[in-house]
């Protein structure tokens with residue numbers, strides 16, 4: 001199984017060396033950093049791993065968003081014959097030690113595995129204040145209720161794994177959202193296509209250093225997403241009936 005861990009970066013010089021080094025140790029696979037023209041030392045640090053032959057970088061011209069960073073990364077990997085695609089943050093919020101648990105789930109026959117902070121009514125988050133936690137929990141409740149996918153406990157998690165088949169089935173060209181909403185939309189579309197989605201427990205650690213890229217626009221996009229998907233569904237339904 002050819003594994004690709006995709007790590008999107010925007011100014012992650014304080015974090016990138018550690019995460020790349022640890023991922024290389026933990027699994028037998030490659031890393032693709034998708035960088036949006038970071039103005040700090042991120043790119044130089046990534047290039048310092050060149051001699052491993054396992055770390056690649058996709059350089060984009062400007063900060064174009066997390067969703068399209070992943071979509072460009074998926075396309076890069078699909079064109080090169082990778083079988084398994086991980087999403088992982090650069091800021092050491094995700095512990096590479098958990099990577100193997102995802103692979104085990106894939107071997108059980110799942111198409112997508114999402115690392116969840118909230119499995120079995122627990123909260124596995126280190127370093128968040130109450131407000132941040134409340135926002136994440138409310139966001140998950142809101143989206144999962146409106147979209148009718150309450151079986152999933154952590155729709156916005158950015159630590160996950162997809163098979164190549166899953167990525168080919170979803171229809172990546174339909175995916176529109178770019179921030180947190182991107183993660184929600186991907187689970188929704190996978191589930192809708194009948195792909196098998198599993199959750200595994202993870203512990204989320206607040207970023208090691210540097211700044212969060214979260215913004216008001218990213219939150220607004222996530223609030224609107226369920227309505228967009230509901231309208232899209234209705235539209236597809238009406239069109240299907242017309243064609244019959």
Ligand SMILES: Nc1nc2c(ncn2[C@@H]2O[C@H](COP(=O)(O)OP(=O)(O)O)[C@@H](O)[C@H]2O)c(=O)[nH]1
Pocket residue numbers: 007008009010011012034035036063064065066069088089090091093158207211212213214
């Ligand atoms: N390439 C790229 N990476 C991004 C962008 N926005 C966020 N990221 C990366 O996505 C990951 C998650 O973002 P982060 O700011 O940590 O979000 P938070 O954990 O919710 O605060 C980090 O690795 C960021 O560097 C973007 O527009 N482009």
Ligand SMILES: [Mg+2]
Pocket residue numbers: 089091093207212
């Ligand atoms: Mg983060």
